Amino acid sequence: MRWTIKPKPSEEKIKHLAQALNVEDFVAQLLVQRGIETFEDAKNFFRPSLDHLHDPYLMKDMEKAVERIEKAIENQERILVFGDYDVDGTTAVSLVSSYLKSYYPDVATYIPDRYKEGYGVSFMGIDFADDNGFSLIIALDCGIKSIDHVAYAKERNIDFIICDHHRPGDTLPDAVAVLDPKRDDCNYPYDELCGCGIGFKLIQALGINRNQTITDLVPYLDLVAAAIAADIVPMTGENRVLAHFGLQVINSDPRPGIRALIHQIKKQTLDITDVVFIIAPRINAAGRIKHGNHAVELLTEFDFDQAQQFASEIEAYNSERKDLDKLITKEALKQIDENNEKERFTSVVFQEDWHKGVIGIVASRLIETYYRPTLVFTKSGDKYAASARSVKGFDVYNALEACSDHLEQFGGHMYAAGMTLAAENYSVFKEAFEKEVEKTIHPDMLMPEIAIDAEINFSDITPKLIRILKQFEPFGPMNMTPTFLTKDVKDTGYGKLMGQEDEHIRLFVKQNGSEGIAAIGFGLGDKFDLTTNQKPFQMAYCIDENEWNGKVSIQLRLKSIK
Known part of the structure; x- marks a missing residue:
């Protein structure tokens, strides 16, 4: 363990804030380290308010998105709400679909199968929409790189609205609207929202259009808080406001699905850590072990008895996930040991029968033993698929980008990513990734820091x-x-x-x-x-x-x- 003391801000700033707030100097120091330097900053930090949320129409393409949804409702079109199978995706789908269904019945949901379709927008999903008469797909927590998929849908007269928070590529998909604060041409004041957070901004904009106030949308914040916690996005700005009020909903009047999960674990009051380690893994377990649809069923169910039934099924999936995670971690550690790879700059392991649903967790577990960027591969059809996890300060997405000649596809962000490659490229990619990390990582990053x-x-x-x-x-x-x-x-x-x-x-x-x-x-x-x-x-x-x-x-x- 490397102990580092955070740089101390200027005495002047500390003294000024300590006096303004009537607190000890070291408390003022903690605040200044978090970017809070004035009485007004501190007031906003200690008293989060829904008034601090930004106008959703500041997001590029928001007007287009709302217009297209209202047009679909007016013309009685079928709307398909599509999202990824993780917590962020399933909560986002649950949020947007349940909001739309509150005033328009012809809305359905679609979560891709992790094993048959993989991550993100899928051709199978578009075919499903085409076969069932859907003319508008709202994609949440995915789609920013789905250029071919959106073009394929367009040929079938299906429009797309994309709500994503991942980094765009050089070209954006040809969708009706692309909501992503990470777009270079988007001036939205806060760009660290998760996918469910973008979904919330969409319903906030729809709500404004329908003369609803932000208070009318508070019941949806239990889902947003779960996604913020699970997706490990910065707890600053809008995320902190949404998580603060979302936790209040979770602890006072959560939707039946979340209440059923809390009922299973028999805990009175939950904080954000409980959401990360207790609620999120259970929602995730559905997509890891069975299908993400089970999570959406749970989170959109309004009958508590039925929700309890769904929650007990998800509990069983979570137990199975834990057993797999332990077994595969043990096998992966053994592989690193037997291949004499303890001294490398990366951990890259593969076994064709490893369960695709838990390889991301296993990558995180391996970092607990060998603290370095880690990829865990398994077989997926005739390809190899992997989950990547990184160490503090190292951008694994950039490292993958540098080796992308050997990959078929990849996506993600600084600390977590996913990819697929052809089986014959595995060895050459493994060495290219090792060389890239060795070249770009600072030695200090290979030791855990406190x-x-x-x-x-x-x-x-x-x-x-x-x-x-x-x-x-x-x-x-x-x-x-x-x-x-x-x-x-x-x-x-x-x-x-x-x-x-x-x-x-x-x-x-x-x-x-x-x-x-x-x-x-x-x-x-x-x-x-x-x-x-x-x-x-x-x-x-x-x-x-x-x-x-x-x-x-x-x-x-x-x-x-x-």
Whole structure:
């Protein structure tokens, strides 16, 4: 682990904000590090408001999209809402289809089969639309590179509206409207929305056209919050506002499908971390193991008993996904070991019977052991298909682009991507990718980093600080849970190892005669010896609250010890 302390902003900015907000300097420092420098910035950060959402009509082509949908309704055309099989895609399809169905019945949904059709807009999907009399397809979380598909649909008199958040290529598809803030010619003020977020902007624009207010659309924000959490987009700007209000919906009055998932896990109040690790994997499991349609069925079901039935099926898919994920990770690690590939700059592994639905998760698991850009391939028809995952700071999409001569297709973003190639190109691509990463990666990126926000003493951890930190939520990229460094810490002698294989530690720590504070370190069992015999140590940690038997106490979540 590489410990780095984030650069400290200027004293002047810190002092100015600390005085304006009546907070300690290090709290002001945390805020300035997040780009919050004035009282007004802080007010917007601590008090998210639906008024902070931008006018959807600022997005390029939004007017065209709304006009085409209204025309379809007026002419009683059939509308097909198409989206990818992951959380972002299935929530986006559920959101737009359920909104349109609230006032127009002839709307259907289509999720491509991960195994037969692969990622994104498919020819099979367009044929389905053609065979069933659909004349308008709204594509969500995909389509920005579907030039041939849109042309194919046009020949069949089917129009496309594309709502995507991935990077466009040099040419845009010839669709009626292309909603994507990452378009070079789009001046929309915020370009980090997820696919479901773009879908929400579309229904917001439709709502304005129908004299609805933003309050009328709040019930749809449970879906948007799930997508923002799952897609790991920056927790800034509009995303933070949408996630904040979406979490309120999840915890107060979620749609029956999400309520059924929460009912399965028996947890009272969910934060964004729960959505990432509990809700999202279950929604994803449908598309990974069976079919993404099952997720859309769950998320658009309004009968709670039926939703519970769907949720229990999805729970079974999720259990199967976990078993596959463990097995394939074990096999992939063995392959790296047997091929003597531990010292490489990349992990690229292939086995033809690996389940295509979990290779992305396996890529993330491999990074936990070998911290480097990782591709996991399996056989898909007569091709090889892979999921890519990257390490902090390294753009795997750019690396794939540099090797794209060997690929048939690829897409994605900085930290996650997918691709296919011909079987005979696998070995040459593997070496080209290794060389490209070796050439472009900074050596520091090959060691996991703990980015520390500020050094504090235990005496700084007060009820007021905890109240303020709670208001930093929801956390996510660009607004991560603050990580603190405290030096000269000692365990009070009550430290112990936990877990079946002593892989975790629980300590009771103090500093300079302070009262003891409970601290827990998952996966830090090997650091236990550093804490024994009253030896002083340093720790990097986040501040949590632990609830036990109705009693709430402070607990430090250890990230590392040295």
